[in-house]
Amino acid sequence: MSRFTAARLNVTWPGLLLTSNVVIPVLFAILPPHRSFPAFTPRQLIDDRDLVPLLFAPWSGPTNLSSTLSRVLQIFALVSYSAPISAFYQNAYSTWICIASARGLAGWVLTRCVGWAAPRFFKHWSLYESSSGFGAILYVMHILQSTGTLSSPQQLPLSLPGFGFGKYGQVPISLVFGATLCYLEDAPWTYGIALLCGFALVLVHRMLVLFLPKIVAPSNRIPLNPRNWDDPEMALNREMSAFEQPPAPILGIRDVLFIGILSLALLEAPYAIFSPIFKSMSPTPMPHSPSPSIPLLEILMLTFPRSDVNASTAIMQTTIESYIPILNDNIHLSVFTHATEHPAFNAMKKLYSENATFYQDQDTHPDAWSGHYLHLAEAFRWVSDPRPSRHEAEWIMLIEDDFPICAGEVGKDALRKVLAILESSRPPPDDSTLHPLPRRRAGFIGTGGSGLIIHRTMLPILQAILRLHAEKHSKLPEGLQQRPPDVVMQDCILGRDPLCPIARDELCLNQESKPATCGMVITSRLVMDHIGGMFSTTRGKMKNSDKWRCGWRHAFHGAKGVEVVVVDW
Secondary structure, eight states, rough: OOOHHHHHHSSHHHHHHHHHHHHHHHHHGGGGGSSSSSOOHHHHHHSSSSOOOHHGGGGOOSSSSHHHHHHHHHHHHHOOOOHHHHHHHHHHHHHHHHHHHHHHHHHIIIIIIIGOOOGGGGOOOOOOOBBOOOOOHHHHHHHHHHSSSOOSSSTTTTTTTTTGOOOTHHHHHHHHHHHHHHHTTTHHHHHHHOOOOOOOHHHHHHHHHHHOTTTTTTOOSSSOOOOGTTTHHHHHHHHOOOOOOOOOOOOOOOHHHHHHHHHHHHHHHHHHHHHHHHHHOOOOOOOSSTTTOSSSSSEEEOOOOOHHHHHHHHHHHHHHHGGGOBBBBBBEEEEEEEOOOOOOHHHHHHHHTSSSSEEOOOOTTTOOOOHHHHHHHHHHHHHSBBBBTBBBOOOOEEEEOOBBBBEEEEEEHHHHHHHHHHHHHHHHOOOSSSSSSOOOEEEESSTTTEEEEEEEGHHHHHHHHHHHHSSOOOOOOTTOOOOOOHHHHHHHHHHHHSSSSOOOOOEEEOTSSOEOOOOEEEBOOOBOOOOOSSSSSSSTTOOOOSSSSOOOBBTTTTTTEEEOOOOOO
């Protein structure tokens, strides 16, 4: 191998050590995931306060064939990296920290900050997309190199000698290189943020050159010292000069802004164009019930009278009509009230008795306070007790009478996806168990208590705990904090309540067919609207017509252990 070829391919100990940072994780990809470094997602940083993935994600291995091809491309880029190896060692890790920090900030802004209550700005993948390997680092380094921000004595990787694009030089080649890595890894947020970081550094450099020229000199090649003309390394530089690219262009601020914005638009365009097409082409089928005689889902609507009867009637009618299109032999709707006088309930019973079951509970409970705890406990008792005309459903979805399903077909498809994931956690039957219980016991597509999808086996414990909270002479353990009824149910389902602990050692397959905890299944956005906020059934409660509406970020989005169904429209 000639000295020139060795230099072009970085066949030196520093060069080989640099390349091994990508090669070794690829070789170790066959190890179990818990024995390798995890990929980085902003959720780990924002919600779990876990810094380990951020610090070691560049050495995380690939997870599929396309990401392995991306690593091969990264290896080739590192082998043929033309800038001094020392420059890469000095800047690579700080570049990664910059990219990861920017991703964390974007994830926080677009989910926790602005994205919390502004559906237009909520972006699920800004928080959940994983980043690993040296691809994003190489992307930034190549942008800096091709724009003359870093010293660039030779041609870029994947380029042809003497080939350029006018005043933009080899900048387009760097951008195509980064876009290729982006599409192979399916990581638009990672490489979009990397592109912005790269051009932000270029822009800062150009402004310093413009306003502080004595401090920052625009240099784009290593100078040759005439006094060291006979030095072997200088001779090597002269030998390679015949193959050099023209000097990297010193782009102006306007050119930097133009090409940066255009590159970001072109990088993200395929995802914006093709994602809605693929989503519309593959609606999710409703899963089958484990037994033909048992309905899969019963939607249990709780209703309580409001002071404005006309408003209460209109709210109930809107909610009921939103669920009628999904009702069939496998999905039923029941409307339950514990109120003795409820004009809106009576009106809806006359209109929709053929579509739903209406039940008005007349029991009295002198030993309990009348309120939400008792109302919920009695509803769970009724829906789980034997009924002459209907079997107990496998799953119960609790809703209040002012929470219609929303977002059209997208919302209905989200409900089907959640049910499909819940049912898929059911182990295969064996000789001892014909219908084994699912390992996942709950889903959540709404907020508060509405939209909770609960397996029938959890109804007795929920009923007992709610009744304990409703008793006038409470038997709750000392020190147990009084909580709203919806929080009581959520804590029980999540295993946070000491009265209903849940086994945490079971594993389920997630949507990528990888082992994960058998946690709650949620939608990234609320697919239930809250249309009765201005007409609360609780006297003195503050009106909140604009709170927790359709499309808002789910309250548990980002929480550890939950499986998220991504919903966008």
